[in-house]
Structures are given as C-alpha cells and as structure tokens.
Amino acid sequence: MKFNTKVIHGGQHHEEVTGAVMPPVFQTSTYAQTSPGKPVGDYEYSRAANPTRQALEDALASIENGARGLAFSSGLAATDCLLRLFKAGDEIIAMDDLYGGTYRMFTRIYKDSGLKFHFVDMNDMAKFQSLINENTKLVWVETPTNPLMKLADIQEIAKITKAKNILFAVDNTFATPYLQKPLDLGADIVMHSATKYLGGHSDVIAGALIIKDKALGDELHFKQFATGATLGPMDSFLVLRGIKTLHLRVQRHCENGEKIAAFLSNHPEVETVYYPGLPSHPFHDVAKKQMSGFGGMVSFTFKSGKKEDAVSFLEKLKVFTLAESLGGVESLANHPALMTHASIPEDKRKEIGITDDLVRLSTGVEDIDDLLADIEQAFR
Ligand SMILES: *Cc1c(COP(=O)(O)O)cnc(C)c1O
DSSP states (O other), X not given: OOHHHHHHHXXXXXXXXXXXXXXXXXXXXXXXXXXXXXXXXXXSBXXXXXXXXHHHHHHHHHHHTOSEEEEESSHHHHHHHHHTTOOTTOEEEEESSOOHHHHHHIIIIIXXXXXXXXXXXXXXXXXXHHTOOTXXXXXXXXXXXXXXXXXXXXXXXXXXXXXXXXXXXXEOTTTHHHHOOTTTTTOSEEEEETTTTTTOSSOOOOEEEEESSHHHHHHHHHHHHHHOOBOOHHHHHHHHHHHTTHHHHHHHHHHHHHHHHHHHHTOTTEEEEEOTTXXXXXXXXXXXXXXXXXXXXXXXXXXXOOHHHHHHHHHXXXXXXXXXXXXXXXXXXXOTTTTTTTTXXXXXXXXXXXXXXXXXXXXXSSOHHHHHHHHHHHHO
C-alpha cells in the first residue's frame, strides 16, 4: 500500500458491530467478563488497552512501517517511557540541538537517576564515535531539529549503532512519516509529539512511539501499562482523524514553507534563514537524501541582530498567531529564546545558536499570498 492510502486505511478497519467507518470513541475504563479472568472481548482495563487507542496505535505502526505503535498522553510521556528501558550507569548519546522539553527531561529528571547523557554534534562522526563505550545503550536524534533545522544522517548513524548493538531512536515530529521514515533508514524507534503534525489541528496533546521490533514494542507496552501515561479515547480519536489528512496537509506545509523561506532569503531585513530546502542550508544534501520534502518549519534572524526587532515583528503579525507549538493547519510564530527554549540556559542557547533575534515560523496551510503579506507588513 502506498503512503497516501496507508494514512486512510493502513492498520485500520470499520468497527465490527455497527460497521462504523471511524472507530467509536470507546469512553470506558473497564470491560465486562463472563467468568473471572475471561473478558467478553480482547479488553480488560483501558490503561492496558482501549479499542480507540488501539485503532490509532495500529495506524501509527502502519504509517511508520513499524511492528508496534504506542500512544501516550504527550510527546514527553512517550520519551519518558522509552527512557525506562535503561538503568543507572547506562549512557545515552543525544544530539546537541534538541526540543527544550527533551533536554530538560534528560538533564533535570533522568540525570539524577544515574543515567549519563552526552550531547554531541551528530555530524561530527569522529566525536560521536569516540563517546561510544560498553555502557552506551541509546542514541537519540531529532532531525530536523527545533528551531535551527540541523539534520543528522540517519543511515550513517544506524550503521554505527547496528554494529555496536545500540538502540537508535529518532524524534520524527518535524519531518513526519510523509517526508521521512526513520525505521526504513535503520533506526529502531520513532518518537512523535503527535500534538504537532500528526494531530495537525492544535486541539490535542499526544505522543507516540513506533517500534520496529515486535519484542521491544511489547516490552515498551509493558512499561507504558505499568507506568500509565496512556492516551485517552477522545484524544486517540482526534489524532487518528488528523492522520487521515496528513499527506494533504504536509504537502501544503511544504509548498508554503518553501515559498516563505525563499521570500525571507531575499528580504533586506533578514540575516540568516534556516530551512533545509534552501541550497545554502548546510544540511541541504542530507535533507535531499533522507527526506522527500522540506517541511513547513522556517527560522530566521534579523540583519540588525536585535532582540527588539524580533519581538516587535512577532507582536505585529496578524495572520500568524504568536504561540508555542507547531504543525497545525494555522500558521504560528514563536520566539525560541523567550518561549519554547527558555528552559535551556542562556550560555547553552548561545553556544548552539539560538540567538535573541531568532524567530521560528510554523507555516500553516493558509493561502500563501496572505502569509507573505502578513510577514511583509510586520517587517514594515
Ligand atoms: C513538542 C515537541 C516535543 C514534546 O511533545 P509534547 O507533545 O509537547 O509533550 C518533542 N519533540 C519535538 C520535536 C517537539 O516539537
């Protein structure tokens, strides 16, 4: 089945009793049994499994080409569940440019549990390999990254993790499986903030893990069941509905993203544009190799280098909403240093390039003329 069919039919089927084409929202915590330990159907208690969540999880596994999908109450809950595979003394190598909340979890929650984290530029393969030892258990990569659109070469990293028997997880939130399929490229686990493009309508907080190996998927399901951060039935329904138009939306996000990146590149007020689709982007070749399009996320800095210019630009936008988050049908704008990435210490932010004049745009699926006119009036 091709991807555009999979988002609508993959792992999905009509409901058996009524023939309902969309799975009902099974708003129930528990399920009747005919005799102790003999449930009527396949379900016992909704923390373990719920039919609406199951429908979403099967669809997730299908679109990412994994053996098992798991749906969580947030993206961070999905990451948290994955980290429960490891014990004190284990080491994790992560990319040095991460979603702020992921960085916060690694450094402020899990560091104290005895896990050791290394943050490295994944394009410095020699440095990356020098950090690997017998305690290395996981490599964690986000590509493209938030907000600087750095890329990591999934195939090259997978060659190394496979040879050393290390798990390799990719946060695929920005690219979505429409543009990039980490499991096909050699990763073991895909993580999503389904809050973003998978849900696609800014109406739900949700997360996902998709696992290539069935046994590892079952182990993670046990951890999820035993710790409890599952996605509720209504939210599962919303994400499943979102997935059905993922291909259509991301196609338009890419078209609008490319046009906005080109517009900003030629704008006299703009210093640097971060967009993997621009030939000038340092990771353009990696993007062409592993992504089938360049997405809707565009970041840029001001020629003046001034924080006040970024702030007043953001205050003046009218079609773009100034808000955290991304990946919805509506265009959003964000100031990473003051908003999404404020949890990263200032010196660390400077080191990775999140300057005070950096603006991040999540281009929605509105008419491009209105988006460009909005950007232009905000500059003026
Ligand atoms: C939003 C986001 C997360 C965290 O997901 P939540 O659903 O907010 O918990 C993780 N990674 C990336 C790249 C994100 O954009």
